[in-house]
Amino acid sequence: MEHLFTNLATALTGWMITLGLSPVWADVILLLVKWIIIITIITLNIIILIWLERKVSAFFQERLGPNRLGPFGIFQTIADAIKLLTKEDIVPSAADKLIFKTAPMFFIVVAVMLYTVIPMGQGMEVINLNIGLLFFISMGSLSTIALLMAGWGSDNKWSLMGAVRSVAQMISYEIPLAFSLLGVVMISGSLNLQDIVAAQDNIWFVILQPIAFLTYFIAATAELNRGPFDMPEAEQELTGGAYTEYTGMRWALFFLAEYTNLVAVSALMATVFLGGWQGPWLPSWLWIIIKTYGVILVFFWVKWTFPRIRMDHLMSFSWKVLVPVSLGNILLTGAGIYFCQWMGWC
Template sequence: MESLFINLSQAFTAWLMSLGLSAGWADALLLAVQWTCIVAIVTLNITILIWLERRVSSFFQERLGPNRVGPLGCFQTVADALKLLTKEDIVPSAADKLIFKTAPALFIIVAVMLYAVIPMGDGMQVVDLNVGLFYFISIGSLSTICLFMAGWGSNNKWSLMGALRAVAQMITYEIPLAFSLLGIVMITGSLRLSEIVEAQSGVWFIILQPVAFLVYFIAATAELNRGPFDMPEAEQELTGGAYTEYTGMRWALFFLAEYTNLVAVSALMSTVFLGGWQGPWLPSWIWIIIKTYLVMMVFFWVKWTFPRIRMDQLMSFSWKFLIPVSLGNILFTGAGIYFCKWMGWC
């Protein structure tokens, strides 16, 4: 069970080579298959996630949630997805057509690109970059441009307001997001995600870096535009923010990308803070799924428990609290490492 997928991919490469392909082409085809699998899993997983979030959120709010279509309402999202696929695609006549149309596609591309470096199990990574963690942060920062394109291209005041908020929020929360992970890089001495997982074979980094975990969690909530930091959409005040003018499948792509980002960030959090794919008894790829889902449940829990905060509170919270705290964490971690070396513990 443990190396099921590795054996599968090796068998696939061997089969291609036996057909007379060169090693380079076989690898390229394997890469294409891996990406197709990622996209397929992401898309199918989202239907489960949306159903889960709707059910869980309704339990938080003492409602029942969708429970009519299929057992426990589990076919509700399938029905919704079919409805979205068949809806009319409306492009506002005053919109900036090219920008309006490309924004959702770019958003989902950026979201899927995040999965390239996440270790989904022992040795199960599409590419094991030596700057994997940094790749994740910098690719993640591109999604703001897509939100801006959506908001500006729609030519609607609510959309533009949402885009403005998304951009401001991103500038603010990018800094604690990156700084909180620096402590872990200092301890591991590497940006390679597989080495960060290896370094947690003894103690998980959530125990060594609890402050970093909290700062990253808060900053990631803001980067994902999830409640209580979902100002860029804010249905009640902005009627949907940057997504206001989108309909049908284009709107669904945004929704899809948001959940794709959520899964990617949760997977990164379980990789960096919760020991990644390491765990007893079960195969490694099941452990990462379990941990990712647990982190996601915490995201759901936070979203449906806390009310949305004000924009100025959001900004001052990051600049005046999160950034100093994450800088202090870096200082503390550095001092701790030197103390450890001085005492001869590591």
């Protein structure tokens, strides 16, 4: 079981070479196959996640949630998707049509790009990048542009307000996000995610870096635009923020991208802090799924408990609390590493 997928990939490459393809082309085709698999996994995940979020939030509120379509309402999301696909696609007449239409595509492309570097098991990733962690952060930062495009293109005050808010929020929270990961990088000595996982052989980084874990969790919630930091949507204030004017599948693309980001960030969290695919008995790819879903459930729990934070508090929280704390954590980690080396422990 452990090497199920890696063996499959090797077999596929071998088969293609026997067909007379050059190894380069075989590599390229394998890359494409990996992409298709990733997109399938993302779509499947989202279908499950949307259902799960509705179900979990319902349980928090003593409701039942979707329970009509299929067992436990599992097909609800599919019905929703069909509804969204068949809905009228409205483009406001005052909107900047090109920007309005490209924004959701850009958003989802950026979200899918995040999966390039996440190790989904032992030796299971699209590209084993040297600077995987940095790549992840930089790709995540691009989604601000998509939101800005959506907000600007809609030509709507609510949309623009939502976009400006979320961009300000995401740029502010990128800094503590990156800083909180630096502690882990300092201990493991690598930006490669597989190396980071390997470094957690004995002890998970959540124990070595609890402050970084917490700051990363908060900053990631803000980066994901999830409650209590769901500024760009903020239904109760901005009537949907940057997504106000979007309908049907265009709106659904934003929705999908948000969930795609959620899975990616949770998977990164599991990889960096919770030992990645490492774990006893079960195969590695199952472990990462279990851990990722665990993190996602915590995200749900937080969202469905807390009220939305106010914009100015949000900004000052980032700059006055999270950034100094994460910087302090870097200092602390450096001191700890120096102390360890001085004592000769590592």
